[in-house]
Amino acid sequence: xxxxxxxxxxxxxxMSQLALPKPHSDWRENYEEVIATYVxxxxxxxxxxxxxxxxxxxxxxxxxxxxxxHQKIIWTAFPTNDTWCRDYGGxxxxxxxxxxxxxxxxxxxGNKYPATLDNQVTALLYxxxxxxxxxxxxxxxxxxxxxxxxxxxxxxxxxxxxLLHKERNPQLSQQEIERFLINQLAAxxxxxxxxxxxxxxxxxxxxxxxxxxxxxxCICYVQCPDTSDPHYSTLQKMEKTLKTFTNLxxxxxxxxxxxxxxxxxxxxxxxxxxxxxxxxxxNNALLIPQYNQAKDREVLAFFADFFPEKEIIGINCTxxxxxxxxxxxxxxxxx
Numbered sequence: 001x002x003x004x005x006x007x008x009x010x011x012x013x014x015m016s017q018l019a020l021p022k023p024h025s026d027w028r029e030n031y032e033e034v035i036a037t038y039v040x041x042x043x044x045x046x047x048x049x050x051x052x053x054x055x056x057x058x059x060x061x062x063x064x065x066x067x068x069x070h071q072k073i074i075w076t077a078f079p080t081n082d083t084w085c086r087d088y089g090g091x092x093x094x095x096x097x098x099x100x101x102x103x104x105x106x107x108x109x110g111n112k113y114p115a116t117l118d119n120q121v122t123a124l125l126y127x128x129x130x131x132x133x134x135x136x137x138x139x140x141x142x143x144x145x146x147x148x149x150x151x152x153x154x155x156x157x158x159x160x161x162x163l164l165h166k167e168r169n170p171q172l173s174q175q176e177i178e179r180f181l182i183n184q185l186a187a188x189x190x191x192x193x194x195x196x197x198x199x200x201x202x203x204x205x206x207x208x209x210x211x212x213x214x215x216x217x218c219i220c221y222v223q224c225p226d227t228s229d230p231h232y233s234t235l236q237k238m239e240k241t242l243k244t245f246t247n248l249x250x251x252x253x254x255x256x257x258x259x260x261x262x263x264x265x266x267x268x269x270x271x272x273x274x275x276x277x278x279x280x281x282x283n284n285a286l287l288i289p290q291y292n293q294a295k296d297r298e299v300l301a302f303f304a305d306f307f308p309e310k311e312i313i314g315i316n317c318t319x320x321x322x323x324x325x326x327x328x329x330x331x332x333x334x335x
Contacts, residue, residue, distance in 0.1 A: 048285050
């Protein structure tokens, strides 16, 4: 049997996938602001690798994106429901001889939102020849890319709130879901977080908002020392759980806390799930969410110190968080 593995996100990438927001969608209230963030994001990524950009109509999209960026963009047009490529994009598995494009089912975060078009994206991209070196594999298992994180060596980090949600794979037990992760994603060990959430997060607790690997044996996580904050109790419990996790050799992980951003609210006064954990690895760089507050600089300084060999780039995520996401949610990498 050919050995496969789910790579870590800091490994060498071939390209990043994005889907351009549409003016007649949920983005209509802050469309210009979110397009500005996408232009900023695309400009940062194309300095290091190509962007596969999904849009409604290529000619119209080319008028929105500055011409200086066009050369490193791979354009394609077909309809989508939403822009969050992380959750409906294909998952890369690297084998000894060939890469696999695993196309999991996407049902709009547990049937909360329309998702029929998004669920077809990976198959359409493969049919159009964007992954010539990949073997395509379709599965009916519901799994979003933002709900799992890999250390590149067989360890997966995830949350029970999301993967065990009754509207995703209700016929499967936790043991059966873990068996899928082991058999299909080549996991050797699954680390389950049972605590941790952010107000306003309608993904049911995606791990890419809470805790992420930054090296094979190091985990970053969101920390809340403020006892008056409603996140305090659950994030304290999550921190305690992280301290119990061990790698394949039984050694504890090195843990690095990141601050919970100061509260960010939508137009209705509801708190949004702002987080610095939604950072994005690209080749030779790391893109960090920014929310126009003092903690932004603290987080940039941490990553600059931790990754002196990478360029650390802040991306304004205030428009993106208005729809509950960030730059990691908005993208998917291919290797």
